[in-house]
Amino acid sequence: MSTSTIVGTRDDEQVPPTGGQRRRRRTSHQVEASAHHRGPMWTAAGYAGMVLVVLVIAVPLFWILLTSFKERGDIYVRPAQWWPDPVTGQNYSELTTRIPFFDYVRNSVIITSATSVAKIVLGVISAYALSLLRFPGRSVVFLVVIAALMVPNQITVISNYALVAQLGWRNTFQGIIIPLAGVAFGTFLMRNQFLSLPGEIIEAARLDGAGPMKLLWRVVMPMSWPTLVAFALITVVNEWNEYLWPFLMSDDETTAPLPVGLTFLQNNDGVTNWGPVMAGTVLAMLPILVLFLFLQRQMIKGLTAGAVKS
């Protein structure tokens, strides 16, 4: 939506997209032509490759979905039973009665929304400072942020755990949320987005008397929505699926999010009763799937925006 207007504002940028389209069209022609040259064998091989990739990704998910509707006895049978017979919703009701499922959902929502909001706000503000405000040591700060990206979470977990446990924050929301709120990735992504904006528009806003916050909200952010949507979606998905840290931080349903709750369920029952676990997995995936379906177009646009712009 807003990208078309952004691209349209600059005369010199109106040419490249058309050129790009022409180029793309030409390459698709070339692909067709070469496919004709190589014959149907190659085309078939191409489709086979695609099918293989889809199967590798989709079969486990499909299996989870099917298993969640099977009766306990039907899960472990040989040969594998592909279609649940009979179809049962028992796993789902069992899930909600055996563990405080909705407590976990509540915790997940609290942790995900708080962490996402913190990450997005911090990411945008720090990126803004690192790209558009001038202050001494700016490039050093940016280097530190990049360096933070290079350190895997698993390495900092031990020292974080020691610190948070000492503060007495185990089994509290702040103990889970605050250590997760650091945002090297968002800072990096948004900074590059802000730097790609035309400098003259920023200068025009400065001359028009816009203060730093006004510049950010009225001028910079409206031109950066697609990237922000992508960043937000990635963040929400990551936080929703976050496992290691909440698992270390919480012992019960007062603070544990869904993925940890499912682990508790599995631990309670031993490893044979997969039905309710699969049902819980399906329900845990559902909100993210819906969110992604709604925002995927925005997000893909955002992820490629920087690449297409010259």
Place this chain on the structure above:
Amino acid sequence: MATVYFDEATRRFSKDDAAPAVDGITLDIADGEFLVLVGPSGCGKSTTLRMLAGLEPVDGGRILVDGHDQKGVRPRDRDIAMVFQSYALYPNMSAAQNMAFALDNAKVSKAETRQRVAEAAKILELEPLLDRKPGQMSGGQRQRVAMGRAIVRNPKVFCMDEPLSNLDAKLRVSTRSQIAGLQRRLGITTVYVTHDQVEAMTMGHRVAVLRDGKLQQVDTPERLYDHPVNTFVAAFIGSPAITLVESEVREGVARVHGVPVPLDRAVAGRAGEKVVVGLRPESWHVVETPAGGSRDGADPSALGLTVELVESLGSESFVYGRPVGADEGADRVTVRLDKRTHLTVGDTVHVEPNRGEVHLFDAASGERIEA
């Protein structure tokens, strides 16, 4: 409305840079004046403008607006409006919002903002476009919105950085006169940057010519054309360009490809042995038969040219010719002809310089030699 004074203003892009981008420019701009900064690309004209707007720091000297040093004054506190080459409109706002943005920031009341936007829209004929976003407008319309954004503020100074260079040729000519007219009407001090000497000559009260960050000459368009201070200004102003020929001076007479050009006695006294003679295309007249033959060793009073290129503009034409007998490397001479004279490539034409229209420059320094 305000006066602007550049006092030895200097901008260095790197500390050890021997040649600053803007090198000690001193320039006094009167209240309500339309001053054009002109020069080839890379001469520092845009940097000069951006220093005034506060978008570039001043590394040496100072810039005064209404007598106040602007050092340390933020761009938004300078009350200077700028029109950018790319227009730099806010893509997410409508034309009206674009224009109202600065007033909104300055906490001007809603009613007054609406009134001022409406006024500007009327002046610029933007009324039907007020609800459109920049993406839905043509280049000319965007240009007018950018103008409107500057006008509504009623600022002390307008800065314009090549605002016409993204328009097509026809629209550029009409917008040129609109901007000049608008400036006269509003009476707001304006600094206008362009690389186009036609814009410079037609729009400004005065024109400042820059080269390599140094100010060459500030003068009215007429003075600039008739009294260029050096060969650079002479060659930069005027289209087609002036013909510059190096010549020795003997007994008060310079020669252009062998044709004697008698010099004023006072001028001849100041000239060294070598000078550069400048003759504009219209400073020649065609003679039917050359007086005196060049073959018998006597001075030819007229210059024979072999026509190499004819540019006919309808009302007049320009002939680019090589002096007869000159070798391949010799510079061409440009002569303006009226529409009654028809020449084709390969013809020979004899021309004489008009008395009193000869520009004389020192060969070594390029400075103008004047009585």
